[in-house]
Amino acid sequence: MIVHNAGTSAMDSRWFRRYHRPTDGRTDRTRLICFPHAGGAAGGYAGLARRLAPHLDVYAVQYPGRHDRRHETPESRLTALAERVAQRLLESTPGPYAFFGHSMGALVAYETARVLQKHGAPAPLRLILSGRGAPTQRPDPNDRLDDDAAILAAARRLGGTDAAVLDDPELVELALPVLRADYAALAAYRWTAEPVLSTPLSVFVGADDPLVPQEAARSWADRTRQEAETLLFPGGHFYLGEQLDKVAEAIVDRVPSRPVGPRT
Numbered sequence: 001m002i003v004h005n006a007g008t009s010a011m012d013s014r015w016f017r018r019y020h021r022p023t024d025g026r027t028d029r030t031r032l033i034c035f036p037h038a039g040g041a042a043g044g045y046a047g048l049a050r051r052l053a054p055h056l057d058v059y060a061v062q063y064p065g066r067h068d069r070r071h072e073t074p075e076s077r078l079t080a081l082a083e084r085v086a087q088r089l090l091e092s093t094p095g096p097y098a099f100f101g102h103s104m105g106a107l108v109a110y111e112t113a114r115v116l117q118k119h120g121a122p123a124p125l126r127l128i129l130s131g132r133g134a135p136t137q138r139p140d141p142n143d144r145l146d147d148d149a150a151i152l153a154a155a156r157r158l159g160g161t162d163a164a165v166l167d168d169p170e171l172v173e174l175a176l177p178v179l180r181a182d183y184a185a186l187a188a189y190r191w192t193a194e195p196v197l198s199t200p201l202s203v204f205v206g207a208d209d210p211l212v213p214q215e216a217a218r219s220w221a222d223r224t225r226q227e228a229e230t231l232l233f234p235g236g237h238f239y240l241g242e243q244l245d246k247v248a249e250a251i252v253d254r255v256p257s258r259p260v261g262p263r264t
């Protein structure tokens with residue numbers, strides 16, 4: 001059950017990790033909430049948080065089953081994960097905020113925004129969706145990986161998991177439960193047309209991403225009543241690692257540090 005807290009409280013540190021505080025010490029900065037990719041964890045956004053610290057207050061979502069939450073069962077339903085994140089945001093009332101999600105994280109961010117909208121919560125200032133085409137009523141065939149070998153091959157091919165992890169059998173055994181759950185969540189995800197968002201969208205994608213055709217990236221425009229844009233960056237599916245400065249600059253250009261005026 002979703003409960004809207006009209007008061008103000010701190011972000012739940014079990015779910016939201018803050019790696020760098022705004023460098024000017026201000027407490028009224030817009031919060032950018034970042035959602036990891038399949039198999040990823042909050043710490044993957046530490047570098048982006050450092051670059052954005054002069055402008056935004058960055059929090060990264062730590063999904064169950066990751067790192068210090070490794071003893072928790074990973075969530076195998078994407079919409080259920082979105083509902084759990086939305087619940088924590090409603091409890092914390094984060095003030096002006098925006099979302100950034102990469103790959104699976106783009107879908108979790110999108111579905112989280114839809115849950116918040118359905119419950120009348122203030123909308124994100126902007127939804128930045130990276131490395132993922134717009135969902136359709138047909139499942140994405142890239143999400144259907146039949147066994148552990150296929151999952152590990154995809155992780156190695158796309159570069160989202162450190163090669164040192166994939167080459168170490170003990171580390172692979174630690175990583176597999178999360179990867180299995182994430183790909184199960186992606187394979188089981190079924191998009192529904194409603195509700196359409198009332199939030200502006202920016203779609204970031206690598207120009208050579210083998211998973212995201214440019215037409216699929218541009219079709220996100222049909223998922224909002226507000227304006228939408230698509231930006232291409234050099235690189236493949238995990239272009240972020242090589243383009244972190246350019247990505248940070250693009251985010252700063254699109255997310256105001258301190259919004260002025262009423263929000264809906």
